[in-house]
Amino acid sequence: xxxxxxxxxxxxxxxxxxxxxxxxxxxxxxxxxxxxxxxxxxxxxxxxxxxxxxxxxxxxxxxxxxxxxxxxxxxxxxxxxxxxxxxxxxxxxxxxxxxxxxxxxxxxxxxxxxxxxxxxxxxxxxxxxxxxxxxxxxxxxxxxxxxxxxxxxxxxxxxxxxxxxxxxxxxxxxxxxxxxxxxxxxxxxxxxxxxxxxxxxxxxxxxxxxxxxxxxxxxxxxxxxxxxxxxxxxxxxxxxxxxxxxxxxxxxxxxxxxxxxxxxxxxxxxxxxxxxxxxxxxxxxxxxxxxxxxxxxxxxxxxxxxxxxxxxxxxxxxxxxxxxxxxxxxxxxxxxxxxxxxxxxxxxxxxxxxxxxxxxxxxxxxxxxxxxxxxxxxxxxxxxxxxxxxxxxxxxxxxxxxxxxxxxxxxxxxxxxxxxxxxxxxxxxxxxxxxxxxxxxxxxxxxxxxxxxxxxxxxxxxx
Numbered sequence: 001x002x003x004x005x006x007x008x009x010x011x012x013x014x015x016x017x018x019x020x021x022x023x024x025x026x027x028x029x030x031x032x033x034x035x036x037x038x039x040x041x042x043x044x045x046x047x048x049x050x051x052x053x054x055x056x057x058x059x060x061x062x063x064x065x066x067x068x069x070x071x072x073x074x075x076x077x078x079x080x081x082x083x084x085x086x087x088x089x090x091x092x093x094x095x096x097x098x099x100x101x102x103x104x105x106x107x108x109x110x111x112x113x114x115x116x117x118x119x120x121x122x123x124x125x126x127x128x129x130x131x132x133x134x135x136x137x138x139x140x141x142x143x144x145x146x147x148x149x150x151x152x153x154x155x156x157x158x159x160x161x162x163x164x165x166x167x168x169x170x171x172x173x174x175x176x177x178x179x180x181x182x183x184x185x186x187x188x189x190x191x192x193x194x195x196x197x198x199x200x201x202x203x204x205x206x207x208x209x210x211x212x213x214x215x216x217x218x219x220x221x222x223x224x225x226x227x228x229x230x231x232x233x234x235x236x237x238x239x240x241x242x243x244x245x246x247x248x249x250x251x252x253x254x255x256x257x258x259x260x261x262x263x264x265x266x267x268x269x270x271x272x273x274x275x276x277x278x279x280x281x282x283x284x285x286x287x288x289x290x291x292x293x294x295x296x297x298x299x300x301x302x303x304x305x306x307x308x309x310x311x312x313x314x315x316x317x318x319x320x321x322x323x324x325x326x327x328x329x330x331x332x333x334x335x336x337x338x339x340x341x342x343x344x345x346x347x348x349x350x351x352x353x354x355x356x357x358x359x360x361x362x363x364x365x366x367x368x369x370x371x372x373x374x375x376x377x378x379x380x381x382x383x384x385x386x387x388x389x390x391x392x393x394x395x396x397x398x399x400x401x402x403x404x405x406x407x408x409x410x411x412x413x414x415x416x417x418x419x420x421x422x423x424x425x426x427x428x429x430x431x432x433x434x435x436x437x438x439x440x441x442x443x444x445x446x447x448x449x450x451x452x453x454x455x456x457x458x459x460x461x462x463x
Contacts, residue, residue: 045453046367047360048460053446054369058439062431063240063299070298077290084272085287092293095300096246099214100221102229103250106258107288107296111210111232111245113262115143115180117286118228118247121257122178122204124149126397129175131203133163134380134417136182139232140208141379145388148397150175153380155414159331161185161345161425164416165193169201178204183212183222186238186310186340186430190333191217191225198226206230210245213238214307215340217333223248233296238310238342238430239303241296244288262286310341310433313440317344317433320444324451326353328424344428345375347420354454358423361450364457368446371432375425380412 044050077088089107097105108114124130126148132140134153144151152171157164161184168179179198181189198205205226209215213231215222223229228251233244249255256268263270265283272287318329328347332339348358356364358374365372388394389403401407428443450457 043449045364045449045457046369047364047450047457048453052367052369053449054439054442056369056371058369058435059371060431060434062429063235064302065298069301070295073297074291074294077294080290083290086272086290088290088293088297089288092288092296092300093246095297096231097248099300099303100224100229100248102221102224102248104248104252104255106247106255106262107293108245108247108262108286109288110234110243111230111237112139112143113286114210114230114232114245114247115139115206115208116146117258117261118206118230119143119147119149119178121254121261122206122227124177124204126393127175128177129173130177131163131168131171131179133180133182133184134378134412134414135161135163135376135420136184136208136379137210137376138379138382138384139210140180140182142384144180145384148393149177150398150402151385152176153412153414153417155416156420157190158347158416158420158424160187160190160333161330161420162187162189162333163194165190165197168194168197172201172203176201176203178206180206180208181226182208183215183340184208185330185345185427186212186215186342187330187332187345188212188215188217188222188336188339190335191222192335195225211237211342212340213342214303214338216336216338218335219337224250227251228254233292236342236429238306238340239296239299241292241299244292244296257281306434307338307340310430311338313433313435313437314339314341314344316437317440317443318346320440321346321447324444324447326350326451327447340430341433342430343375344430344433346426347424348426349424353451354458356450356454356458358426360457360461362426364450365446368449370443370446371429373427374421375427376421378414378418378421380414380417381409 046052093105093107128149129152130144130149131154132151133156135156141151154163154167154171181194183189207223207226207229209223209229210232212222228249231246233239233241235242247258259268260281261283265279265281266277267280270277321327322329326349330345348361362372386405
């Protein structure tokens with residue numbers, strides 16, 4: 001097996017064979033797992049030495065940049081010598097808030113620190129608990145830990161990959177102060193149920209929308225439904241700036257405090273570089289730069305159209321693969337009106353896919369010229385938690401039983417998440433969804449081709 005996979009890694013990933021058809025045609029309804037194989041899918045798969053179904057060079061590159069339309073303001077900023085936070089950052093904040101339908105936005109150095117600042121200025125500190133899903137990037141949890149609070153994991157809904165509202169109330173204790181609703185992969189969480197639970201128990205709701213730019217729930221942009229929303233503009237994100245983030249809220253007092261916290265604790269509105277005003281709170285420095293804002297303004301001009309394209313292509317791709325045995329695409333909640341699709345997720349179920357392993361499925365699909373990945377490792381069992389609990393500060397803030405990592409792991413078991421992470425999840429990246437309908441068909445054809453030859457792939461792997 002190891003020798004077989006090593007050979008795969010040495011084989012050229014890109015092959016210049018264009019797709020010559022629309023893929024497999026599903027057999028008539030009622031025929032279990034029956035396919036009518038066309039010439040493309042009947043070909044030997046690339047993992048076994050055949051021609052690839054597609055070429056990785058044909059996917060849209062990311063990030064996108066148009067010198068003719070994008071560089072004017074960036075060059076003006078660079079030549080001005082005004083690079084620290086000033087008018088262009090303010091312009092970006094106003095336009096980002098307007099795009100979301102929010103009253104205020106504050107740009108900061110990255111999405112992680114957007115979360116750190118938000119939690120801090122909601123006065124969530126040592127001794128408090130914050131409910132989080134285990135299916136998220138580590139920044140969600142590290143932001144909680146950075147403020148001295150305790151993350152409590154709530155398992156996910158396997159159909160949507162989101163925090164499962166039905167499991168939230170069982171995790172609420174007198175220490176609970178907030179729920180972080182993560183719109184992971186760019187798919188909105190079930191905000192109606194989350195907000196109802198929060199209202200019932202008088203909890204704050206922080207939306208981690210770092211992957212969900214312009215996604216909508218009930219036609220309202222995510223990040224504007226809870227008490228505050230946080231976004232990331234890291235290079236892979238749907239609005240890429242390299243690094244960057246933002247906090248959004250309709251609460252002026254909260255946003256004023258966030259500004260102060262991210263600017264050395266100086267009062268809201270204090271000019272950059274001011275040293276004589278005096279700090280009104282303990283703060284830090286998380287300021288955005290003018291040239292980052294100029295890049296963001298250029299990217300923002302096309303974000304709405306790109307978001308629509310991603311949503312439409314995702315739904316079309318879903319329709320093309322949903323009947324392939326062993327392939328279970330994402331589900332959107334009924335009140336989701338648009339997904340951002342930073343990632344296109346589906347569940348790969350080995351038993352329905354002729355018992356081909358997920359690892360071999362990914363290798364085979366990559367060989368066909370379709371980039372894919374298995375996604376997150378389980379977040380709630382990693383060593384960073386034990387390391388944090390053994391710190392001096394945590395030992396002073398929490399009783400010993402709360403810091404016992406074995407007891408913590410027992411309390412925070414998330415079996416659904418374990419299955420998704422370790423066995424089922426498959427991702428496509430957002431840039432692939434900026435292609436054409438034919439591109440989406442090519443993905444479906446590649447999956448069908450792997451399914452048609454799953455037995456041969458398993459046999460070859462054993463040699």
